[in-house]
Amino acid sequence: MVLAFVLGPLSWVILGSLKPPAEIFRTPLQFLPDAPTLQNYLDVMQRTDLGRYLTNSAIVAGGALAITLALASIAAYGFSRYDFRFKQPILVGMLVLQLMPSTVNVVPLYVMMNGFGLLNTRTALVLLYAASSVPFAIWILKGFFDTLPRSLDEAASIDGATRWYTFVRVILPLSLPGLSAAAFLSFLASWGEFLIPLVVANSREIAVMSVGIYTFFGEETAAYHYAFSASVLATAPAVLLYIFAQKYLMSGLAQGAEKG
Numbered sequence: 001m002v003l004a005f006v007l008g009p010l011s012w013v014i015l016g017s018l019k020p021p022a023e024i025f026r027t028p029l030q031f032l033p034d035a036p037t038l039q040n041y042l043d044v045m046q047r048t049d050l051g052r053y054l055t056n057s058a059i060v061a062g063g064a065l066a067i068t069l070a071l072a073s074i075a076a077y078g079f080s081r082y083d084f085r086f087k088q089p090i091l092v093g094m095l096v097l098q099l100m101p102s103t104v105n106v107v108p109l110y111v112m113m114n115g116f117g118l119l120n121t122r123t124a125l126v127l128l129y130a131a132s133s134v135p136f137a138i139w140i141l142k143g144f145f146d147t148l149p150r151s152l153d154e155a156a157s158i159d160g161a162t163r164w165y166t167f168v169r170v171i172l173p174l175s176l177p178g179l180s181a182a183a184f185l186s187f188l189a190s191w192g193e194f195l196i197p198l199v200v201a202n203s204r205e206i207a208v209m210s211v212g213i214y215t216f217f218g219e220e221t222a223a224y225h226y227a228f229s230a231s232v233l234a235t236a237p238a239v240l241l242y243i244f245a246q247k248y249l250m251s252g253l254a255q256g257a258e259k260g
Helices: 002-016 039-047 050-081 087-099 102-115 122-147 151-157 163-174 176-192 195-200 210-213 224-259
Strands: none
Touching: 002 122, 002 224, 039 050, 039 224, 050 122, 050 163, 050 176, 050 210, 102 122, 102 195, 102 224, 122 176, 122 195, 122 224, 151 163, 163 176, 176 224, 210 224
16 A cells, blocks of 8 residues: 555656646546657757756756765764764764754755855755755764774774875775765755755756756646656656665665664
8 A cells, every 4th residue: 555655656757758748637537648658758858948957956966965975974984983072962963953854944044045145056055965964974974984893993003004094095995885875865865855946046047957847837837748757857867876876775774774
């Protein structure tokens, strides 16, 4: 039953993207298309700004992902290997902040980006996405780093390696599963975010996929055939990334949960 509720709407979108516009809501409703066609995909790419939306989403999500992994991996390594005052309160505080809904921060974020002159820029989205993903990525990576014995650091130190060299050349190569898990979840959060880009960067030139799909729904009419095909195209990168990274993703989440 649960599977039907999950796959039902997804199947309707995929099959709807293969139907001509007149057939999508034909009476009586028909689940399967009479003659499946890819014309909706061709039209949405050629007649709309979907290509620009995809490009913006890729740039923003990729930039946020790079910053997230760089900052989170360094911070997580510090939390894993060093003991200092207020270590646990800081970790708990980051987790609590992650529980706050994004709607609470929309107005402050808008005012902040306006003050910095970054409204309707990709830079604003990259910074905001990275800021929202770093705390969760720290938790995932810290849990994974905790599973790596400290004897690795000690052995590298005895061989004359600096702490930075040990981190880059020893710890990170062994942390590919944890990095993959953090990268996938951070990318997914950035790729699917809707409210923040709608408020902070909603111009046609900067709009990302989630906002671009929203433009297909007007006040009086809605281009469902475009929305369906665009939704499938927007989902495809995340699905493909999961397929390629699932081996590392599962092991990374499992090991990170052991001591996280």
